[in-house]
Amino acid sequence: MLDFNTVPINSSYVLTAIDHLMYQVYNDQISNEHxxxxxxxxVPAFKVFYRNDLSYVPSIQGFKNIIAAIDEMLSFQPYDQMxxxxxxxxxxxxxxxxESLHGMQAYISQHQSQEERNRKRLQQYLTDLTEHYSKLLFVRVDLGYLKEEQYQVDVGVFQQHMNAFRSRLAxxxxxxxxLQGYAWALEEGATxxxxxxxxLIYDGHKHQQGYGLAKSVGEAWLEITGRSGxxxxxxxxxxxxKFEREGTLGIGMIHRNDPQQVINxxxxxxxxxxxxxxxxxxxSKIWRMRTFGIAQFEKGNRRL
Incomplete structure (x- = not known):
């Protein structure tokens, strides 16, 4: 069961829980009682957040068919009668x-294949950058929303905020x-x-401090989201x-003549x-929504 006492109800929490449930049923990992x-x-939580103008992954689309069957079986009785x-x-x-799970496995496979293609694009992009510049400052920051504000954020609001953020990047x-380059990826999780x-990849001759830049980028996100982020x-x-101890640190100043730094x-x-x-x-997505992007690498327009 969902624990709405510890996690505020929001669209992501409900859709992720439905996705997991459909996956459990698909793999016979849940009893009828559970x-x-x-x-x-x-079922009632989904009806609160469902929007006709969004496109949903097959598992969520399939859940709509299940709700239709349940409504018919209950004949307008409360859902707790299930x-x-x-x-x-x-x-x-x-x-x-x-019947409703048809296409679910195909979608998961398609998603994994797309991620693999994106990985190859990103790897080639970063290889081109690190070969072109003697030193680059790699800056990483994760952007999200305060837990108490997530109930107000659906994928449409998220897209608006990301559009504003990408406009600042451009x-x-x-x-x-x-900035000499950048990449971003959108995700969704229950919590x-x-x-x-x-x-974000900066000119290493003009910027040296990753922490301060990441903080400024984070503050820009808070401004864009009206402090709900x-x-x-x-x-x-x-x-x-932690990563320095493991020898895997891959952010901060990256020098072209240090192959291990580049690999990391x-x-x-x-x-x-x-x-x-x-x-x-x-x-869920809005029309033509992208979940991954990288800047263009045009060698002719870059300094030597």
Whole structure:
């Protein structure tokens, strides 16, 4: 069952929970008794957040078919009456589930394939950059929303905020000046909600301090979101020391003549598009919404 006492109800939490439930049913990992109680929570919660103008992943689309079947079975009774469904009722629902899960595995495979293509694009992009410049400052910051504000943030609001953020990137004003490249990836989780991982690559001859830049970028995000946002500065001292001890630090100043630094930087950046993370994809999107992007690398326009 969903625990709305510890996690404020919001669109991401509900859609992620539905996605997990459909995955459990698909893999026969949930009993009928647990399924009934999960449905008692999820069906009314889904109706609160469902929007006709959004496109949903197959698991969420399939859940709509299940709700239609449940509404017919209940004949306008409250949804908590689902706990009284007998074996025959659950057998019928099981058939609806199976029909509704059609295309789910294909979507997951397609998503993983797209992530792999994005990884190759990003790897080549970063290779081109690190070969072209003698030193670059790699800055990482994660952008999201305060837990108590997530109920107000759906994918449409998130897109508006990211559009404003990407406009700042393109204009290269303020803390985005002297950028030589960037990459970003949008994700969604049950507790983090909608969030973005951002990699900013600055001219190492003009910027040297990653922490201060990441802080300024985070403050820009707070301004864009009207202070409903939050950010994580990946250049936090304790966070940096952890990777230094492991010899895998891939942010900060990266020198072309230090192959290990370059390898670490590229490996660390791959986190943005890691198909192994699973369940971090967006469950809903607006029309033509992209979830990953990198700047263009045009060697002819770059300084030698």
């Amino acid at each position: 399924l009934k109680y999960a449905l008692v929570d999820l 706990i009284h469904f007998n074996d025959e009722d659950m057998s019928y629902l099981s058939i609806i589930f199976r 204009n290269q004003d303020g803390c985005f000046s002297n 983090k909600g909608l969030h973005a991982h951002v990699l 939050m950010y994580f500065n990946c250049h936090d001292t304790d966070y940096i020391k 930087a590229i490996n660390a950046a791959m986190y943005l598009v890691n198909p192994e993370k699973g369940f971090q994809y967006l469950r």
